[in-house]
Amino acid sequence: MSGPNILLTRIDNRLIHGQVGVTWVNHLGANLVVVANDKVSEDEVQKSLMDMVLPDVIQARYFSLKKTIDVIHKASPRQKIFLVVKDVHDALALKEGGVPIDHINVGNMHYEEGKKQISSTVSVDEKDIEAFKRLDELNVELDLRRVPDEKGQNIMNLL
Template identity: 40%
Template structure:
């Protein structure tokens, strides 16, 4: 039986108050997986994980995995787990999908403006690497949409990118 992934979000901030207060309840998730190589295994991982666990407030199970580790273990998820995956960028999501993680949709939240990026929505800026990752995701039949809060209408990322080009 495939893992019960109820939501996947891209947010540079990873697990923070908006995820806890807005997206976790709206998704019906009871487990949050922060999938980020640096947070899972990097030199400051203990500090980053402690801060995110504090943001979660103990209201749901929180785990931290690298992309490769999550691909390797996702099939061990229990059926009662309703999983919310949060990644910081679309490349990691593309790697998850290509690695067999059964993600059905991708919600794009905050991808901040940095040099070399183009703003395509109020809170989303992309570069050619991001667009390539979104195209890899789409090639697997998974739609990526910008939606900051559940009450907003989702808008497809690649359409926004085309309009901004």
């Protein structure tokens, strides 16, 4: 049996918003958005707000990291999955947990105190850099781009 049909994994601390819910979903041809994040999986208000952004024909699931690791391999081949995580640490946990991630779109990591800005939409600290290095060691392609038609950059060249 083949693995789940994950079209793309995106790191975006905003999770589902207009750019993700419309632009990326349409570009990828996804019919299911899986948000993997422990806090969001239990936040009904945030889930319903994100659902409002998605077109009616697109389904969304909100799973904890553990549940994502446990159920992703049970996905139907008909499910064209766009996997969205809040940060690089969630992405690394999924990869190390056996989720078949070979390509990550790094879309948005907000600036916070103690982080350095490496692009207009991505800021990192030492823990983030270590997680990106680990993903790189695991042969995950790390492509920084905001929208599909933008030319991507390998984030490892910016760290």
